[in-house]
Amino acid sequence: MRFRFGPALPRRPWLTAGDAVVLLALAALLSAGVSMAWRAPAVRRGPVISLSPSALPAYALLSTARMAAAYCLSLAFTLVYGYAAARSKGARRVLIPVLDVLQSVPILSFLPVVLLSLSAVLPQKPAAEIAAVLLIFTSQAWNMTYSFYQSLTTIPSELREAASVFRFGPWLRFRTLELPFSALGLVWNSMMSWAGGWFFLMAAEIFTVGARDFRLPGLGAYLQEAANRGDTRAVLYGIVTLVATIVVLDQVLWRPLLAWADKFRVDTVAGEEAVPSWFGHLLSRSVILDRARARLVAPLVERVDTALAKHLRDAPDAPGGAGRTGRPSTVTLVASGALALLVLYGGYRAAGMLTALPIATWKPLLTGLGATFLRVAAALLIALAWTVPAGVAIGMNRRLASFVQPIVQVVASIPATALFPVIVVALLSAPGGLNIAAIVLMLMGTQWYLLFNVIAGASAIPQDLRFTTDLLRLPFLDRWRVLILPAIFPYVVTGAITAGGGAWNASIVAEHAEFGGRSYSTTGIGALIAGATSRGDYPLLLASTLALIFTVVLINRTFWRSMYRLAEERYRME
């Protein structure tokens, strides 16, 4: 199993009826949120952020707690949703298209609507906290769920049959077969989700529009405050704390988990070495932990197993794991009917709100979309221009890789949104101003996906092919044309899909900035969304959010999906 850093796209036609329904439902949901926003307070005071270094541990803890809460939510969602989709054919028909659309939606575009609607019904503090957790959750959950679902549906049939023949109950089957089989993919995707989550956390912690200050006490807000006040030392403290937090969590949590999950590898082929983890190694040698496992954990597990096996024994077990089929029950029919009506009503409301918009507002909307599109494209092209040569150089040279990779990993772990206030401060006075700063931010958020994928692709080029190319003495250009570019193409495409998604997301926070009590905006869809949020122009907020979502889904479905297909069919190494 070799992982690429990005989503796996299912092989489906580019837009289906299911997608249309999901998009309609999204529109309905957003319009509901926007209608709640009318009641949101017009002025909102943010927290007071202390720049004292002694406040940093508390801020780091707060930020991490938000991440942890969102991650737990994502994990619970993943297990329930993925399991339902894998076990029941009826559920699968609904759940998978929903997942597919949600995966390609720019999550950050929801932030204003979620913040506004929550602050309409909740006190200020919990509203912003819940909005942040929800936002991180929506950025983390989809790829984890998809990975879990895919694992469940690709369990080798003989392992499944063995579970049936030996009459495993649902619980025993889940914990001996299904969960272990999915563990490696789940841990890997959790790691990716966690890393991506920082980007959204920072965005949520620093979100301010006009008189509405939605900031949250945390590392993101600290960095923004420091940049705002021009306190270089505080900026440095903040960045160091942030990187330290991320690196420590990586070392004591994710690396050991990944190393541990390696025992759930199914292919028995040796070769792909496990991830080493010093901390995991330390834990595995601990005598105390060993004793605890034998004396406490094992009997407890036995008890839980027996109890759960007893309670779940009577659940129907579909032989061969084919999933239950047949007619949906009345309850399902009524529920889905009610849901359909709700969606239709919401869609109707949304349409009403949109048609009420004067024609004149649509023109800046299209211009904004175009401007943001150009920015995204520019960021991607710049990223490609440097990551492809650099990634190939690193990937094809083990010595260089062992030296550069750790540095790149640390630099890449800094979420771009955390540095954004600093960059804005530096670039606002430069020619191009926020326009350039926005591209830089997009670039910072996206280039790493590309770089890591190119490195992975280049290091996966089979040695035989490289030797052959050497023996043929292909000139430099042919070498790239015949060997390197085709070999890394699938990786570049996966990286670019993720990077593109990240760039669109970044537009929400990049095209609008508050600095020194003044607002700065540039032309773009993100600026429109921010402007509409601060002015309370809710129909425009709905229109621009929907326009952004539709555009991104459309680009994903047409351009990226055909590239992905090309990569899978033509340039796959077998």
Place this chain on the structure above:
Amino acid sequence: MSAAGNGSLLELQGVGKEYGGGGRAFVAVRNVDMTIRPGEFVGLLGPSGCGKSTLLRIITGLSPATSGRVLYRGEPLAGINPHATIVFQTFALYPWLTVQENVEIALKARGLPPNDRRVVALRLIDLVGLDGFESAYPRELSGGMRQKVGFARAMAVEPELLCLDEPFSALDVLSAEALRNELLELWLGRSIPTQAILLVTHNIEEAVLLADRLIIMGKDPGRVIAEMPVGLRYPRHRKDTAFMATLDKVYALVSGPSKPETGAAGTAPGQPLPPKRLPIARINGLAGLMEKVAEEGGRADLHRIGSGLHLELDDLLPVVEAAELIGFAQVDSGDILLTPLGQAFADASIPARKEIIAGRLLRHPTIRWIYETLQQDDDQRVAESYFLERLQSEFGENAPAQLETAINWARYAELFTFDDDTDELFLEA
């Protein structure tokens, strides 16, 4: 235990299994009658795709039959058969559990407390000769050792009927041989409480080595075509004349006599006759077979040819079928005989071989239909999907394999070929 079911352990009455429905149904097995009595070691033998694995899954209750009755000790079977268990071809061990845990898990599912599980598991691991490996993970074991764990796990639940699903075919030759002997020792020595064993295999030699009785299946649709007792005493030796004679007899039953050539039977899509399938064989294998038989003087024992070319029955039979279809060879009581045409082919140069094959292939309706369709097209290029769609109505889910084989053969004969970039078939200029 009741004496019902006239002493039989398992009885199948007119069992059939269809996948899909309506006009597109695929018949995996049809109308199978079979009985397994206590004390028997039954070998279920047949080429791949004949539905023997399907039958095994019906017997164990993993997948229900779509017609007929499955009786266990005279009672109709509902759901998983609690008295049967399977040893799987690919072992089906849980890679994240140790050897001992893999055996224990079967007992845990039955609700045994931890101490009892441990005792039983350790005894069985000992019995199959894996003591010392209790805490090893499957990935640390060789294939043969992994399958021993598979046997230990199966025997842990003390099944009355032990089903073996090609248990030796994923092993290397030596491990397979050793494990076969160990299984026989356990079975003949009555050191396991198993009442009967059902061995599914496509390896004729293995079946004759182990089983008391053979049930032989054919395909299209999967059905029982013959049954024969193996009257040989244990231990059986491959070089015994009686063993060789039995082997010949089984080969004759499995491969069947050649049907007379009936010209262009069946079908270009739309024609009334039943479809005539292309055997899924690579054309290179055909050339190899012809040369080998020619070397042997134009007539040879199928099972000797098979072992001489290191081909399993599954790989050999399609090639033999292809040779029959093209008119290069005939099969008669376990022997393959070259026709004069086959002899000519074996002696010919490569270009001449292509000529011969091309001429013969155009007699096959599917290939001729594709060829003529391409000829009539203005560019002499037609999309693959065009052919696939029409073949689907004849061959259902086998259509892609049929088309792939047709292309493979036609490529060799330089009749037509396939453009992978555009997914089109086109005529060779």
